[in-house]
Amino acid sequence: MNKTVEYFKTNFGTIYHGDSLDLIQERMKDKSIDLIMTSPPFGLVRKKRYGNVDSNDYVNWFRQFGKEFRRILKDSGSLVIDIGGAWIPGLPTRSLYHYELLIMLCKEFGFHLAQEFHWWNPSKLPTPAEWVNVRRIRVKDAINNIWWLSPSPWPKASNRRVLAPYSNSMKTLL
Numbered sequence: 001m002n003k004t005v006e007y008f009k010t011n012f013g014t015i016y017h018g019d020s021l022d023l024i025q026e027r028m029k030d031k032s033i034d035l036i037m038t039s040p041p042f043g044l045v046r047k048k049r050y051g052n053v054d055s056n057d058y059v060n061w062f063r064q065f066g067k068e069f070r071r072i073l074k075d076s077g078s079l080v081i082d083i084g085g086a087w088i089p090g091l092p093t094r095s096l097y098h099y100e101l102l103i104m105l106c107k108e109f110g111f112h113l114a115q116e117f118h119w120w121n122p123s124k125l126p127t128p129a130e131w132v133n134v135r136r137i138r139v140k141d142a143i144n145n146i147w148w149l150s151p152s153p154w155p156k157a158s159n160r161r162v163l164a165p166y167s168n169s170m171k172t173l174l
């Protein structure tokens with residue numbers, strides 16, 4: 001019996017409820033998917049006794065997804081990961097876990113970095129308050145990283161779908 005259940009369906013598609021890894025393993029064929037867009041849990045990082053964060057834990061956890069994502073994506077497909085950074089617990093410095101994730105996916109599973117984006121979110125809370133509001137030695141975090149990865153260097157894409165009008169200053173320049 002399937003672990004994932006059909007939750008909602010229209011002519012445009014179906015929403016399933018369940019663990020995404022089960023869903024992929026139960027229902028998705030090799031090289032059948034155009035786009036995987038995910039916002040996985042962020043920053044599952046632990047502090048070691050000597051202070052740094054074991055980002056290996058996060059990267060290890062993600063390997064099972066990397067393997068399946070690579071299997072089901074078409075060569076022309078895309079994997080888009082929205083991922084926030086994390087502070088090293090107890091220190092005013094940042095974890096590198098999301099960069100290590102990116103490098104692991106490219107080196108171990110042969111993904112290409114088509115492009116990186118930053119989601120600018122000025123509404124993020126000023127955490128950790130200790131560094132931002134109390135000691136005032138850091139500014140608040142305001143972005144998520146978005147990694148656009150692809151099994152081949154040529155994922156299907158067209159920037160004509162996201163064109164924006166020229167600004168007045170650009171028109172003046174032209």
Ligand SMILES: C[S@@+](CC[C@H](N)C(=O)[O-])C[C@H]1O[C@@H](n2cnc3c(N)ncnc32)[C@H](O)[C@@H]1O
Pocket residue numbers: 018019020021039040041042
């Ligand atoms: C960082 S949150 C995403 C936040 C969301 N993008 C938003 O902006 O509100 C991660 C989400 O992934 C879900 N999640 C974690 N592991 C999962 C899995 N194996 N399958 C499906 N969802 C999972 C969590 O329940 C959580 O809602």
